[in-house]
Structures are given as structure tokens and as C-alpha cells.
Amino acid sequence: MSEPLLRVVDLQTWFQVSGMTAKAVSGVSLEVRAGEVLGIVGESGSGKSVTALSFIRLIPDPPGRIVAGEVWFKGRDLLKLPWDEVRKVRGREIGMIFQEPMTSLNPVFTIGMQVMEPLLFHYDLSRDEAWERAVQALDGVGIPDARARMGDYPHQFSGGMRQRVMIAMAMICDPAILIADEPTTALDVTIQAQVMELMLDLHRRRDGAAVVLITHDLAVIAETCSRVLVMYGGKVQEEAEVVELFERPLHPYTKGLMDSIPHVQDKGKRLATIRGNVPSIFDLPEGCKFCTRCPVVEPRCWTEEPPLREVAPGHRVRCHLVPGTPA
Amino acid sequence: MSGNATGTGPLLEVEGLHVHFPVHGGILRHVVGWVKAVDGVSFAVRPGETLGLVGESGSGKTTVGRAIINLLRPTVPGVRLSGAIRFASEGGVVDVNGLDRAAMHPVRAEISMVFQDPYSSLNPRMTVEQIVGGPLRIHARLTKAEIRERVLALLDRVGLQPQYASRYPHEFSGGQRQRIGIARALATRPKLVVADEPVSALDVSVRSQVINLMQELQEEFGLTYLFVAHDLSVVHHISDRIAVMYLGSLCEIGTAAQVYGDPVHPYAKALLSAVPQPDPHRRRSDRIRLQGDIPTPLRKPSGCGFRTRCPLAKPSCAEKVPELRDVGGGRLVACPEV
Numbered sequence: 001m002s003e004p005l006l007r008v009v010d011l012q013t014w015f016q017v018s019g020m021t022a023k024a025v026s027g028v029s030l031e032v033r034a035g036e037v038l039g040i041v042g043e044s045g046s047g048k049s050v051t052a053l054s055f056i057r058l059i060p061d062p063p064g065r066i067v068a069g070e071v072w073f074k075g076r077d078l079l080k081l082p083w084d085e086v087r088k089v090r091g092r093e094i095g096m097i098f099q100e101p102m103t104s105l106n107p108v109f110t111i112g113m114q115v116m117e118p119l120l121f122h123y124d125l126s127r128d129e130a131w132e133r134a135v136q137a138l139d140g141v142g143i144p145d146a147r148a149r150m151g152d153y154p155h156q157f158s159g160g161m162r163q164r165v166m167i168a169m170a171m172i173c174d175p176a177i178l179i180a181d182e183p184t185t186a187l188d189v190t191i192q193a194q195v196m197e198l199m200l201d202l203h204r205r206r207d208g209a210a211v212v213l214i215t216h217d218l219a220v221i222a223e224t225c226s227r228v229l230v231m232y233g234g235k236v237q238e239e240a241e242v243v244e245l246f247e248r249p250l251h252p253y254t255k256g257l258m259d260s261i262p263h264v265q266d267k268g269k270r271l272a273t274i275r276g277n278v279p280s281i282f283d284l285p286e287g288c289k290f291c292t293r294c295p296v297v298e299p300r301c302w303t304e305e306p307p308l309r310e311v312a313p314g315h316r317v318r319c320h321l322v323p324g325t326p327a
Numbered sequence: 328m329s330g331n332a333t334g335t336g337p338l339l340e341v342e343g344l345h346v347h348f349p350v351h352g353g354i355l356r357h358v359v360g361w362v363k364a365v366d367g368v369s370f371a372v373r374p375g376e377t378l379g380l381v382g383e384s385g386s387g388k389t390t391v392g393r394a395i396i397n398l399l400r401p402t403v404p405g406v407r408l409s410g411a412i413r414f415a416s417e418g419g420v421v422d423v424n425g426l427d428r429a430a431m432h433p434v435r436a437e438i439s440m441v442f443q444d445p446y447s448s449l450n451p452r453m454t455v456e457q458i459v460g461g462p463l464r465i466h467a468r469l470t471k472a473e474i475r476e477r478v479l480a481l482l483d484r485v486g487l488q489p490q491y492a493s494r495y496p497h498e499f500s501g502g503q504r505q506r507i508g509i510a511r512a513l514a515t516r517p518k519l520v521v522a523d524e525p526v527s528a529l530d531v532s533v534r535s536q537v538i539n540l541m542q543e544l545q546e547e548f549g550l551t552y553l554f555v556a557h558d559l560s561v562v563h564h565i566s567d568r569i570a571v572m573y574l575g576s577l578c579e580i581g582t583a584a585q586v587y588g589d590p591v592h593p594y595a596k597a598l599l600s601a602v603p604q605p606d607p608h609r610r611r612s613d614r615i616r617l618q619g620d621i622p623t624p625l626r627k628p629s630g631c632g633f634r635t636r637c638p639l640a641k642p643s644c645a646e647k648v649p650e651l652r653d654v655g656g657g658r659l660v661a662c663p664e665v
Contacts, residue, residue: 043530043531043532044530158620158621160620161620188383188384188557188621189383189557189559189598189601189602190383190597190598190601190617191383191620191621192601192603193601193603193614193616194616194617197614197616216530216531217603218531218605219560219602219603219604219605220603222603222604222605222606222607222610223603223604223607223610242607243607243608246605246606246607253532256532257531257532258605260531260532260534260535261531261560261605262535262538262560262561262563262564263605264563264587264588266564267563267564267583270539270542271535271538271539271564272535273532273535273536273539274532274533274535274536275536277500277502277503277533278500278502278530278532278533280500293532
């Protein structure tokens with residue numbers, strides 16, 4: 001297998017809030033491979049967003065701090081680079097799309113200014129050249145009458161159109177990796193489908209580029225991703241190819257998530273549930289992070305955290321009760 | 328629409344409901360226009376059933392729910408409401424829309440609401456006992472001890488421990504808060520519960536717990552639900568019938584199997600085809616792509632509201648607002664082209 005685009009080793013990102021430490025990400029290792037759409041799925045507090053934000057050091061410090069780990073990208077550890085070197089990577093080689101297009105666009109600058117900005121920052125382009133490139137980018141993401149809309153402000157665009165603008169901005173420097181953090185969660189379902197298709201379409205047209213899609217929605221994962229990481233309690237609990245994960249989920253948490261999705265044929269029946277509540281990140285158990293809610297928990301799960309083990313090619317699970325070799 | 332399979336009338340009958348919100352502008356803040364949030368909606372809810380009301384943002388689904396519990400006039404100055412909202416209360420059928428504050432008072436005990444956001448819908452300065460007991464203090468002639476007893480029984484029923492009664496909302500997780508909201512909604516033993524996106528803010532692993540709880544309570548207390556939501560797989564799971572709204576009007580209403588499994592109205596079709604499926608083998612290639620965005624209800628297209636994005640639109644669609652008609656099997660569709 002060829003060298004991954006991005007390799008994360010034992011990432012730890014902690015937050016200090018009123019004297020307490022929240023280990024939002026506690027020891028995540030992963031790879032982002034060329035050409036793939038990698039899904040990171042998890043619930044609130046699982047650490048999925050903080051993991052991705054840590055790649056490009058977008059963690060507000062204080063309260064957050066990346067306390068350990070390595071993020072290897074093109075032969076360099078991004079966590080050890082000087083600040084202005086990180087800024088050259090961010091936006092140019094690793095692009096980002098956030099959940100809320102209204103708060104991630106600046107309301108007092110025109111759309112044109114904002115789409116041009118990464119070009120002017122990263123390349124030695126004249127304003128006229130950057131302007132033309134921005135028009136093309138907006139046109140490419142399906143903004144009708146792009147040239148005329150360059151002078152408009154974010155509030156003059158609908159939610160779906162703003163997310164298209166965000167995509168245009170994130171892709172304008174042709175990044176090797178696009179991180180999309182819940183890109184369609186704030187959008188209506190018909191608009192969500194349009195935006196998702198646009199993102200995947202742009203991805204397919206760019207050879208070797210990768211998308212990291214962060215979401216809480218397993219259905220979105222099923223429709224878009226090639227490989228999936230399931231996170232819970234700041235750790236990767238399971239990792240597999242998408243078909244493998246949906247056909248053969250092994251971690252009790254992944255199984256619980258899959259079972260709690262309503263299926264058409266189960267109408268009228270009670271849904272399967274995961275008991276209890278998502279634990280606070282200030283108060284995670286010492287052993288397996290899922291032990292407080294796990295239906296098959298054993299005494300050792302409370303004290304001893306299981307390692308993430310490979311049980312089949314490309315399928316890794318963090319659970320004491322899953323046998324080490326496939327049956 | 329009157330009568331149903333059981334021979335009794337509907338519990339709730341909405342007829343020709345219009346809700347128009349004023350838009351203020353200029354220095355003097357006078358009314359410069361009207362947002363037609365709900366524009367002629369009629370449907371009936373039978374006793375004991377769950378009617379799912381779905382639609383995207385701006386469709387008016389939440390406004391319909393708020394009109395039914397008569398929450399609009401006190402909260403939105405200058406709102407224009409017309410049409411009938413007939414509710415079969417203990418004291419006979421009343422038109423909620425025509426009731427003043429005093430006349431609405433006894434009806435409020437029979438219609439309650441569960442809100443979307445479990446964080447903002449509970450008063451942070453009140454204990455759980457005060458929150459859940461609130462409706463009882465207003466509506467029931469009970470002593471303090473009796474109220475406490477009822478509150479503890481309600482908490483037990485929604486799966487919360489009795490010692491939680493003296494705690495405050497911030498001490499609970501989202502799922503627990505939604506249980507508190509449900510306990511409050513059930514305190515006065517209502518007949519109809521309007522649930523506005525009750526599980527949208529919850530994590531997947533907690534969402535199914537709350538859905539199951541709502542179904543158990545429905546069977547136990549014979550509740551009728553109007554379940555307003557945008558998540559179609561959840562709506563299909565919990566609803567007997569589904570009504571689809573677009574831009575203030577109903578497009579289609581029928582059984583859950585009819586609307587979810589085989590929608591007829593072009594908007595309902597597009598909406599259902601856009602729902603992502605949790606199955607990597609069934610990646611959709613047949614998705615219906617709607618062009619453009621939902622128009623603002625401030626400038627609603629003439630005639631059929633959906634015609635600007637509809638693949639079947641004809642010039643005649645601009646002339647007349649399509650009416651709901653029976654297309655067989657009890658299913659009603661507002662489109663002359665199907």
C-alpha cells in the first residue's frame with residue numbers, strides 16, 4: 001500500500017475547564033489515504049471534531065491544548081511546525097468546511113473577497129487574476145450568475161448557497177485533503193443531498209485527493225464514505241471499510257448505533273436502544289470508555305482499557321470480547 | 328372530513344387554517360408585508376393515532392403545531408389567524424382558534440406540547456419537581472402532597488429516579504431533559520400531545536430511548552400525537568399517518584406506508600428520495616434532484632407553491648392553488664398532474 005496522505009500517531013488533545021481536564025481526544029491514531037472518503041462518526045463529545053481540528057492546529061488555546069501526538073503530512077509533523085508554516089498548509093493543502101455556513105463566513109466582507117482571500121494569501125496572484133479564479137470557483141459549485149454575486153454579502157445567500165460558497169473557498173487552492181465537519185447537518189434534506197453530491201463530485205474529479213467527513217449520521221456515512229472510524233469517549237473504537245462495518249459491526253457500541261436506526265421493516269416494533277446516557281467528557285470511565293453502557297460488559301472492562309486490535313484485514317476493534325482472529 | 332373507522336369523530340380537526348405573520352419595516356416599524364407561514368391547511372387527527380407532520384424549514388409545520396395549542400396570539404403581536412381548529416374536549420367540541428384566554432384555560436390541560444430543544448424549554452431556575460408539577464398547580468385542585476406524589480409517579484414513569492425531583496435542569500443530559508419535558512407534558516393527563524421535533528436535538532443512542540418511551544406512553548395512556556419533525560425515518564417509525572407540507576400548504580397525506588413507501592406528490596417524491604439510507608449497498612443513483620432553493624414564504628409563488636422547482640410544472644400550475652383530492656386508499660394529494 002502506498003504511503004498515506006496524512007498519518008496521525010497517538011494524538012492527545014485536552015481541554016482545561018474550571019480546573020477540570022477533559023480528554024476530548026485521548027490517543028487517536030489514523031491514516032488518511034489518497035483518493036478515499038474517510039468517515040469519522042460519533043456522538044456529541046466523542047472527539048470527532050476535535051480530532052480533525054487538531055490536524056491543522058485549529059484548537060483554541062486556552063482552553064484546549066494538543067498535549068501529545070504526531071500529524072505527518074508530506075514528510076513533516078504539522079504539530080512541530082512553526083506557526084507561519086502551518087498557515088501555509090492550512091487552506092492550501094488541507095481545506096476545511098464547517099457545519100454552520102452563517103458563522104463561518106464573515107458578514108462584513110463580500111463573498112468575492114472571501115473566496116479570493118486564500119488565493120491572495122497563498123499565491124502570488126494579481127487581484128484581477130484572483131477575481132477571475134473566484135468567479136470560476138463559484139460557478140463550479142453551482143452559484144447561479146456567479147460574476148454578479150461576487151459583490152454580495154453572506155446574508156444575501158440562502159443556507160444551501162452559503163455552504164456552496166464554503167466549498168468553493170475550501171477547494172479553491174486545490175487541497176490534497178478536504179476536512180468536512182458536519183457539512184450538511186444545518187441544511188434541509190433536499191438541500192443536503194445537493195451539497196453532498198456536489199462535494200463528492202468535486203472530489204471524484206480530483207485525482208488522489210481525500211475527504212475526511214465528520215458526521216453523527218450513519219446514513220450519510222453509508223452513502224458517501226469508503227472507510228469509517230467510529231469514535232466514542234475520545235478514542236477510535238472501530239475502524240473498517242464501509243461495507244464491512246455495516247455488514248459486520250463488531251464493537252458493541254457500533255452494533256448498538258446500527259440497531260437504533262429505525263428500519264422500514266421494523267415499523268411498530270420497539271427500537272433497540274443503548275442504555276444510559278452519553279457520559280460527560282470530564283467523567284469518562286477508566287477502562288473501556290463504553291463500559292458504563294455496554295450490554296456485554298465484564299469486570300475487567302471497568303479497569304482495563306482494551307487495545308485497538310486488527311481482527312480482519314483493515315478491520316480494527318477496541319473490545320475485550322471480540323476474539324483476536326476472525327472466526 | 329368527518330367520522331372514521333371507530334365510528335367516533337376526530338379528536339382534532341383543522342380546517343382552512345391560515346397563519347400570516349406581519350413583517351415590519353421602515354423607521355416607524357409599520358407592517359410592510361405578510362409571511363404566509365400557513366396558507367390553507369386542513370387535516371384531521373383521530374383519537375389514539377399518531378399523525379406525523381413533515382416538511383423542511385419554512386414549510387409551516389411548527390407554526391401549525393403552535394396554532395393548535397393556541398400559542399401564537401400571545402407570543403406574536405399582530406399575527407393573523409383564520410380557519411377552524413376543532414378539538415373534542417371533555418366539555419364538547421371547541422374551536423381553539425376562537426377561544427379567549429379564559430375559555431382556553433380548561434382546554435390547555437387536554438392539549439400539551441413537547442418542545443424541540445431540551446435546553447431552552449425548561450426554566451433553569453426551577454427544580455424538576457416545580458417544572459413537572461407546574462401544570463398541576465395551575466390545572467388541578469390538589470394539595471402540595473398530592474402534587475408531589477403525582478410528580479414522583481410521573482418521573483418514575485419516564486425513567487427518572489425520585490431523588491432527581493429536587494435537582495435543576497443543568498444537572499441533566501439532553502436525553503434526561505427531554506424525559507423531564509415529556510413528564511411535564513403528561514402531568515395533566517392530556518388527550519393530545521403536540522411534539523415539535525422532540526428527538527432532533529438528541530444523540531442517536533439516546534434518541535431511540537425517547538422514541539420508545541413516547542410509544543409506550545401512548546399505549547398506556549391512550550395518547551394522540553401530532554409528531555412534527557423533519558427526520559423522515561423517525562416519522563415513519565412512529566406515525567400511523569404522515570402529512571407532508573411545503574411552503575405553508577399540505578402536499579400529501581396518507582398512511583405511513585403510502586407516503587413513505589410510495590409517495591405520489593412530486594415534492595413528497597423528491598423529499599423521500601433525498602433521505603440518505605443507512606445501507607452502503609443501496610447508494611442512490613435515482614435521486615430526484617430539485618433545482619434551486621425553497622422560496623421565501625414572504626414571496627410565495629402564485630398557484631402551486633412548489634411549481635418553481637417541480638419537474639411536472641405546467642403554465643396552468645401558476646393559476647390555481649391545487650386542492651387536496653382523494654387518489655385512492657384514503658390518500659389525499661394536492662397536485663392535478665398525478
